[in-house]
Amino acid sequence: MVLVLALGDLHIPHRAADLPPKFKSMLVPGKIQHIICTGNLCIKEVHDYLKSLCPDMHITRGEYDEDARYPETKTLTIGQFKLGLCHGHQVVPWGDLDSLAMLQRQLDVDILVTGHTHQFKAYKHEGGVVINPGSATGAYSSITYDVNPSFVLMDIDALRVVVYVYELIDGEVKVDKIDFKKTATSQSAH
Amino acid sequence: MVKKRVPEWMNSSLWTSNPSPETEERYTPIPIPIPIPKPEPIIQTPPIPEPQIVKQQESIQEEEEEEDDEHHGPSFSPEDISRQSQLLAELSRKVINLLELRRLASQGIPDGAGIRSTVWKLLLSYLPTDRGHWVAELARKRSQYKHFTDELLVNPSEITRKLETSTRLETDESKLEDKGLLPRSEIPQGEHPLSLGKTSIWNQFFQDTEIIEQIDRDVKRLILTCISSLGIHPLQNLISWLFFYLQEALRRILIIFAKLNPGIRYVQGMNEVLAPLFYVFRNDPDEENAASAERQTHFLFCRVVKWIRDHFCQQLDNSVVGIRSTITKMSQLLKEHDEELWRHLEVTTKVNPQFYAFRWITLLLTQEFNFADSLHIWDTLLSDPEGPQVGTGSLIIGYVQETLLRVCCAMLVLIRRRLLAGDFTSNLKLLQHYPSTNISHLLYVADKLRARSVG
Numbered sequence: 336m337v338l339v340l341a342l343g344d345l346h347i348p349h350r351a352a353d354l355p356p357k358f359k360s361m362l363v364p365g366k367i368q369h370i371i372c373t374g375n376l377c378i379k380e381v382h383d384y385l386k387s388l389c390p391d392m393h394i395t396r397g398e399y400d401e402d403a404r405y406p407e408t409k410t411l412t413i414g415q416f417k418l419g420l421c422h423g424h425q426v427v428p429w430g431d432l433d434s435l436a437m438l439q440r441q442l443d444v445d446i447l448v449t450g451h452t453h454q455f456k457a458y459k460h461e462g463g464v465v466i467n468p469g470s471a472t473g474a475y476s477s478i479t480y481d482v483n484p485s486f487v488l489m490d491i492d493a494l495r496v497v498v499y500v501y502e503l504i505d506g507e508v509k510v511d512k513i514d515f516k517k518t519a520t521s522q523s524a525h
Numbered sequence: 526m527v528k529k530r531v532p533e534w535m536n537s538s539l540w541t542s543n544p545s546p547e548t549e550e551r552y553t554p555i556p557i558p559i560p561i562p563k564p565e566p567i568i569q570t571p572p573i574p575e576p577q578i579v580k581q582q583e584s585i586q587e588e589e590e591e592e593d594d595e596h597h598g599p600s601f602s603p604e605d606i607s608r609q610s611q612l613l614a615e616l617s618r619k620v621i622n623l624l625e626l627r628r629l630a631s632q633g634i635p636d637g638a639g640i641r642s643t644v645w646k647l648l649l650s651y652l653p654t655d656r657g658h659w660v661a662e663l664a665r666k667r668s669q670y671k672h673f674t675d676e677l678l679v680n681p682s683e684i685t686r687k688l689e690t691s692t693r694l695e696t697d698e699s700k701l702e703d704k705g706l707l708p709r710s711e712i713p714q715g716e717h718p719l720s721l722g723k724t725s726i727w728n729q730f731f732q733d734t735e736i737i738e739q740i741d742r743d744v745k746r747l748i749l750t751c752i753s754s755l756g757i758h759p760l761q762n763l764i765s766w767l768f769f770y771l772q773e774a775l776r777r778i779l780i781i782f783a784k785l786n787p788g789i790r791y792v793q794g795m796n797e798v799l800a801p802l803f804y805v806f807r808n809d810p811d812e813e814n815a816a817s818a819e820r821q822t823h824f825l826f827c828r829v830v831k832w833i834r835d836h837f838c839q840q841l842d843n844s845v846v847g848i849r850s851t852i853t854k855m856s857q858l859l860k861e862h863d864e865e866l867w868r869h870l871e872v873t874t875k876v877n878p879q880f881y882a883f884r885w886i887t888l889l890l891t892q893e894f895n896f897a898d899s900l901h902i903w904d905t906l907l908s909d910p911e912g913p914q915v916g917t918g919s920l921i922i923g924y925v926q927e928t929l930l931r932v933c934c935a936m937l938v939l940i941r942r943r944l945l946a947g948d949f950t951s952n953l954k955l956l957q958h959y960p961s962t963n964i965s966h967l968l969y970v971a972d973k974l975r976a977r978s979v980g
Binding site: 336499 | 704707710
């Protein structure tokens with residue numbers, strides 16, 4: 336039972352001041368084992384805050400991140416799942432599923448987490464699953480102003496993942512979940 | 526059974542010997558209570574209480590100790606043999622007379638033939654007195670324990686999975702197309718991992734992790750002290766397997782107890798009380814009983830803790846049932862029987878009984894003597910023949926406490942000469958590292974204290 340927090344595109348301080356207080360009250364240290372961050376934090380203070388929630392943090396570089404040392408992509412294994420992380424501005428057209436699927440095959444992962452569009456999405460294709468946690472602060476994106484703050488918490492348990500989606504809609508936190516199992520015949524690229 | 530070689534002068538039947546539980550033929554001699562007015566206390570390094578657990582466990586697992594088994598000259602007194610056969614006779618009756626059993630047990634239960642585990646189970650009402658009901662009762666307890674483990678030891682992911690598989694069919698999986706948006710679904714009853722609700726299983730789970738961490742630490746420490754005191758490196762294969770298995774079993778017992786009793790939860794020290802129980806049941810020569818040691822220990826542990834739970838609760842410290850008042854009772858008892866000693870201890874040298882009696886009373890004397898001795902003391906504590914037969918909880922607590930206090934008093938009386946001669950530091954040191962003595966004599970004195978106070 337491993338809890339993994341996936342979030343990104345906070346754009347603090349340029350486009351948003353802070354995480355919504357309702358989200359902040361839920362995110363307490365000690366519950367989460369890993370944090371994966373798609374990028375665009377953008378400053379060190381946010382990095383430190385996330386690090387305080389959980390010491391094991393993985394982050395990739397978004398185009399507005401001030402720390403240039405973050406990698407472009409990252410892969411990690413948690414339990415039986417291979418996760419891939421990338422900000423997404425490198426994948427053109429932005430948010431296009433086929434291109435993301437290409438990236439997923441390239442990284443050879445079961446779950447690909449990307450951002451940049453500031454819209455939550457969870458998509459399944461033959462290669463695996465693509466998850467976009469959206470923007471945790473609700474910052475506007477290059478595409479749209481209408482953004483609901485959202486992030487994702489994954490509960491990885493052997494071959495099964497439960498994805499809890501936290502969204503702030505009209506000032507209230509709404510939680511949904513998505514279930515999926517890794518099929519025995521692995522479909523990753525060779 | 527691995528035992529250290531003892532020098533010749535210690536080889537008399539005066540000192541207690543270690544039990545060899547797996548051999549039915551060999552009786553280990555129980556020391557005969559010799560009414561010496563003031564026995565010489567043995568100056569030894571403070572007896573380490575736990576090493577015998579792992580020693581015995583190892584012997585059960587490894588079975589290589591036949592040649593190592595050393596006995597003091599086998600002088601079985603006719604009394605020992607008769608007591609053993611009396612107990613066996615009593616146990617094999619169809620309906621066991623609890624009063625008779627108590628009387629026999631209070632003189633001490635011989636260590637062989639796995640009698641102790643059965644007797645303790647009867648004394649603590651785990652088994653009914655009618656032998657015919659044993660099978661049914663055991664089956665019931667087995668299913669109850671399984672129910673506990675299933676319910677209380679699962680993490681929230683599994684709980685949510687069970688919740689939803691009961692409400693929706695698994696065939697949903699196959700309906701998912703190969704490509705497309707993953708369907709979102711409602712979360713059951715607002716349960717999500719970051720939930721801060723009081724009734725949320727996730728929230729409770731995270732709150733419990735603190736207690737579980739403490740239990741882990743204590744159990745690990747308990748077992749490590751045993752192992753390290755034997756000088757064996759914990760990473761040797763067999764030992765590490767043993768270590769792991771023991772740790773898991775003790776851990777589960779304590780976690781289930783903590784979850785079933787949210788009022789008292791887990792307090793450091795309960796692991797020490799658990800150890801003798803687990804040891805006795807694990808070393809039962811009956812295969813089936815040994816395998817279900819964990820379950821039996823758990824139930825009996827709950828019973829025993831009922832007696833001492835008030836001592837563990839911090840809020841009750843100053844109340845009538847709390848630890849302070851029990852210590853005061855002990856002090857009063859000492860004053861009644863030996864005013865000179867009492868005055869010297871409390872007034873002249875100002876040794877506050879809290880300094881030493883706290884550990885004696887809360888941990889039921891498990892820490893003060895070596896392992897075999899504390900088992901013997903527990904025999905007496907559990908089997909007070911004048912205690913209530915069908916006890917209501919508080920009555921039993923009262924009687925057990927009384928016995929315990931008498932034993933504590935006897936402990937003080939036995940070393941009175943040294944105490945009277947000592948000052949604060951030396952007395953405190955002596956009392957906190959109680960010298961090992963002849964247990965039968967100690968219990969004999971404790972018994973005499975009862976007679977005097979009644980008269």
